[in-house]
Amino acid sequence: MDGAELGAQLERIAHEVRSCERCGLHATRTHAVPGAGSAGAEILFIGEGPGFHEDQQGLPFVGRSGEYLSYLLNLIHLRREDVFITNIIKCRAPNNRDPLPHEIEACRPYFDRQLSLIDPLVVATLGRFSMRLFFPGASISRIHGQARIDGGRAYLPLYHPAAALRNPNLRHDMEADIAQLRTLRDEMRQRRAAGEIAAPKHEQKTLF
Ligand code: SF4
Numbered sequence: 001m002d003g004a005e006l007g008a009q010l011e012r013i014a015h016e017v018r019s020c021e022r023c024g025l026h027a028t029r030t031h032a033v034p035g036a037g038s039a040g041a042e043i044l045f046i047g048e049g050p051g052f053h054e055d056q057q058g059l060p061f062v063g064r065s066g067e068y069l070s071y072l073l074n075l076i077h078l079r080r081e082d083v084f085i086t087n088i089i090k091c092r093a094p095n096n097r098d099p100l101p102h103e104i105e106a107c108r109p110y111f112d113r114q115l116s117l118i119d120p121l122v123v124a125t126l127g128r129f130s131m132r133l134f135f136p137g138a139s140i141s142r143i144h145g146q147a148r149i150d151g152g153r154a155y156l157p158l159y160h161p162a163a164a165l166r167n168p169n170l171r172h173d174m175e176a177d178i179a180q181l182r183t184l185r186d187e188m189r190q191r192r193a194a195g196e197i198a199a200p201k202h203e204q205k206t207l208f
Helices: 003-018 052-057 064-075 101-118 128-134 161-166 168-178 181-193 202-206
Strands: 043-047 084-087 122-126 148-150 153-158
Touching: 003 101, 043 101, 043 128, 064 161, 064 168, 084 101, 122 128, 122 181, 128 153, 153 168, 153 181, 161 168
Parallel strands: 043 084, 043 122, 122 153
Antiparallel strands: 148 153
């Protein structure tokens, strides 16, 4: 698939998200937030869900958490345009409450399709909800910064930027963890180029 076709397919998903009524969050959103970034991204970030500013603008990570995420990317010489950023749930939960299991279940296929199309070398999870998609039952305080390579892709669990803003003691860990991203990406590039590992196919099972 060429870049134009890939971009068109991602935009089709975004279009479906913007008119989605698969769960009750559609009733209280201002704008759905499908995700943003490069269709050819080698690194994909997945957070929890849109906050107030994201809901207002229809873009991911544009509030204070987004500013901090941009700062973290800058530390490793990446720009937001170099990566793809999305969330587990695409519509804001009222009062920023935690997403409910049935909301995650309803929204998950959109993420699975984005993941399958972009096929990044590294998925960086932001916070415990997205971590649990790939590290079920794990505790973020125990496994943050410990990458796992599985099925041709690396998964790196990170704290959520909002948690690091709330608790400055986490900032050192957050910045040390994210410093691994470029090295991890380069390692995965080499391993895929050498044919040691194939691109993953498993997420395609959950396409709808
Ligand atoms: S949160 Fe996801 S499933 Fe629920 S209405 Fe929004 S896009 Fe649809």
